[in-house]
Amino acid sequence: MGATRWQTVRHHVLPYALPGIFTGMILTLSRAIGEAALLILLGAFLYVTYVPTSLKDNFTVIPLQIFDWATKPQEGFATIASAAILVLLGILLILNAAAIALRSRFQMRW
Helix, strand or coil: CCCCHHHHHHHHHHHHHHHHHHHHHHHHHHHHHHCCHHHHHCCCCCCCCCCCCCCCCCCCCHHHHHHHHHCCCCHHHHHHHHHHHHHHHHHHHHHHHHHHHHHHHHCCCC
16 A cells, blocks of 8 residues: 555554563563573572672572572571562562553554
């Protein structure tokens, strides 16, 4: 109808695809946060006693740190593990709410 490929993509394809793209990205990020196995495979250590300063420093992940704290026999570690679980759950809920908000904001009404 006279439009170039880029005009067709920009005006018709992207506006209808953006809600699904945004939702998929955020839900994938939420799932990656909850899954520790992949991060452990990539080189996370059980316990890091210092703050990493560069991308090449050793690191740990929250699920692995929670597991380490939960297996400690001292009483205070159970409280810390519970607090970390709540922080992780809060992050996941915020990301899922953002996915729903983005999907509803950019979704085209017929």
